[in-house]
Amino acid sequence: MFEIRAKDGLGRIGRLEVNKKVVETPALMPVINPKKNVISPRELQENFKVQMIITNAFIIHESTLKEKALEKGIHGLLEFDGIIETDSGSFQLMTYGNINVTNREIITFQNDIGSDVSTFLDIPTLPEAPYEEAEKDLIKTLKRAEEAQTIKKGAMNGTVQGGNFLPLRKKACKALGTLDFEIHPIGAVVPFLLKYQFTPLVDIILTCKKFLPVERPVHLFGAGHPLLLAFAVLLGCDLFDSAAYVLYAQGNRYLTPFGTKNLEDLIMFPCECPVCTGSDPESVSHLPPEEKVQFLTNHNLYVTFGELRKIKQAIHEGSLWELVESRIRNHPNLLESYKIIKKYSPFLEKFEPFTKRTGFFYTGAESRYRPLCKRVRTRMASVRGERFHHPVFGEVPVSLSQTYPFHTDEVFSVTEADIIKGVAVYQFGPRAECLFEKVEITYGKTGKIRHVHENGVLLATLRPMDGLFVLTMEGAQKLHALLPFCDRRVITDEEAVPFVKEGKDLFAKFVVDLDVTLRPNEEVLLIDRNDVLLGVGKLLLSPEEAKSFKKGVAVQCRRGAHAVSDP
């Protein structure tokens, strides 16, 4: 039900389908109070293109709305035909310590009202709880998770608990991962958010990401402040929910990606959204209370959804790390928490694209934490020849001076033979040193190396965007012959073989296995189980994703084997 459309860091633009309804992730679900709302679900859909909302089944269950919900269904009750996720009362459990409904009852109720994504009654543990309590809570949560398996109809949240203890979070992820859940919320994080305790939060998120099934979307339960969104997406969170837009509005608070402001502290609106553009803080402060809340609610939604669009655009162009490194400067604790990514660098590196649409931008000392930095040091070690000093990556072979991420305006004296050899080794490993031994080179309009031919046959094109090779089928055949089995290969399921041969994309569900050292956006060799070369293309996912996802394209195939025999 979930597929990846674009990637950067652990962040992804995804497509989540529930009951034939689709939401593009990262998505923020506005929290709908079933009893009253400042902005109706219908307005959210029309004005803000909201495709998914969340409401609380427990509150409905305990209120006079219960009968109406059972009669009309949750979609009828809320007058919303998009995806509706329901919470189970866990939050109330955390707040009040006890509630009057069982796990079975609340799941059954969610089934009965036709929730698209329901939630079992997990036990949230407060951050300050001792280990024993957190463990006890988790054991109960996991029992309920198992119980839920027999009751659930349709998609369900498998919420991760474990308090402030990473081993418990890990245990929860492993246990829940073996069960049939469609989405994994990370639970009980609100107390961290309220106290701006981002360091333990980042630690928890990355632990969960490491141990949850890679193909299931992750929901950062209770998070939706635009200050944190970009970073949380980079860490692999796909879904968010937020009541902040309206709760903050009711407290005269104004959301921005650089923090929360009080209306009375503003002399002008630091925002270009439709409501802010036509007004000013002085005028808004004199509005009747209801109109003021309406105004701030609208602003809070515009700025939040605007930030989500900025994030998606950044994923698309490969500049999500840069966006995050700009955002983390907006709170000292956020900047501090960024250090945690160093600890998870080997894990993060597996998901990090090999090349991107936009160049590597250094935004300060923090940029060195990016997993890319470590990777390129290893990769370029195999490339021989003279070095130049790169301010971020150290001693870089001059043959790579026009290649992502080293690109520099400095000009070096380097032979063309060295460039094509250097790039080939960087891209395909030391064995590719002789890939382009006796070749003819042609040049682009700017005088740079463009095509590499051998005996009149085109083997590869050096892409101007990133200075990396794109192989033809003939180039792929040469590489295939040079590299040992497994290396650079993606093994295609029988069923997909004829399609790949035609040059059609390879879907993740037909990936039998692949070289686990590959990275997203790398050039790959598509083979059958007998190592017969079927095609060449670009891997879009990390190896683990390519093996685990059931939906979406894993390899964008550029040329199929049939193309060779074409006249």
Place this chain on the structure above:
Amino acid sequence: MFEIRAKDGLGRIGRLEVNKKVVETPALMPVINPKKNVISPRELQENFKVQMIITNAFIIHESTLKEKALEKGIHGLLEFDGIIETDSGSFQLMTYGNINVTNREIITFQNDIGSDVSTFLDIPTLPEAPYEEAEKDLIKTLKRAEEAQTIKKGAMNGTVQGGNFLPLRKKACKALGTLDFEIHPIGAVVPFLLKYQFTPLVDIILTCKKFLPVERPVHLFGAGHPLLLAFAVLLGCDLFDSAAYVLYAQGNRYLTPFGTKNLEDLIMFPCECPVCTGSDPESVSHLPPEEKVQFLTNHNLYVTFGELRKIKQAIHEGSLWELVESRIRNHPNLLESYKIIKKYSPFLEKFEPFTKRTGFFYTGAESRYRPLCKRVRTRMASVRGERFHHPVFGEVPVSLSQTYPFHTDEVFSVTEADIIKGVAVYQFGPRAECLFEKVEITYGKTGKIRHVHENGVLLATLRPMDGLFVLTMEGAQKLHALLPFCDRRVITDEEAVPFVKEGKDLFAKFVVDLDVTLRPNEEVLLIDRNDVLLGVGKLLLSPEEAKSFKKGVAVQCRRGAHAVSDP
């Protein structure tokens, strides 16, 4: 004609009055093509609250519009009743090398069409020009500037030239500063902007700021990209102009504070402005060419004016450095150019407020370049007692742990006597050590020190916001007695003495002299020429500004001497 309303760094919210029309600075003047425009001046005024525009008198002079302009005046021609600034053809001179109009002719023409701010025919020098050429150009420019003095009517731009040579820029500033000009544009910077050469640009701006009369607004001629605005304002630029909003739109380019994007590279609009919110790049790319330009022009204006509002709000709350340090991450050359501020640190420090509405936020290693860092090291050296290690400021006296900019959540064991002594010394110097010797302390609701009394008389309040003292008249009297003449004093002109005694604010034009070691937002003693204490208040400007400005408040007076004798 210019006054300062709020300050941070060299940045300021100002009020510029020309011909009884007012513009709030920092302001961006949209460049109006007199022959045709995508958005009319009237629409700019109505939809974007534009108070000042710029157009080119030379183009009008050379076109069929000349007669109409002479007949109806420039305001009639453009149908705009705000402030109209006119350029003289210098840009065309730079582009084409030669134009067919004299300095005298074009100034007279600007007089005749009723330009609010005219420009003499200065000679822009390209950055690559050698010193001799830049010097020759400058000598000619300065001659024309002198010639302009006898022809000008109303406000005129005294444009600073000198190419890429700081000594020539300095010479230009000193010469133009002695002449009668109302605004100083910094000229010939567009070539730097086009090549993203921010380091020489920052060097030029700061050199000009250092040697231009402090009371005249500075216009960064040809700059208006939202990427650069925050930094340019921090460096003391008040006015900007931009044709980018429409020229970029015509090239399918989309402005953002994090750089320029091509429409075709966008999958969604990373923006919440009124036009972007309701649309998507795919739809816009299919619009008829004129509508597409209209769309992009509107977006470019919304985002530019939104950025200006963010900047003004940041000045108001004292977070302009933080905003700039977030923005500079968006281009490597911008980040690099930030280092130049170290070179000008002693100059910048004089303008830097002593305290701010919001705390000091560390945004990365670059934060250490702020002039504040050096200042506080000097100031806190006089404070005795135990130290704690502050991550930015080093060894800080524990008595200052609740004071701006050292504020920390850590708790130290320190006596109240030490706190009030430490803060007094930090704020008023070593002689103030005995200011609060035998005092009684009362506490606020949070248990922190609030009031300091002596024999039942309130001397000072420790402001919770920044942990600094606010003096009563009695406290000021004690301080006045302790400190030698000049120290902490602002000398008031006779004319203003009775008003200050009543507790009225002191206007800049009545500042005779003041202690030049004072900084904006410091507590000051208002005295007459005989060192009789008249009042106590907060200095709003830097010493040089307080002495040079002719308009606006220099000291916000809190208590006047008369208040003491009040029953």
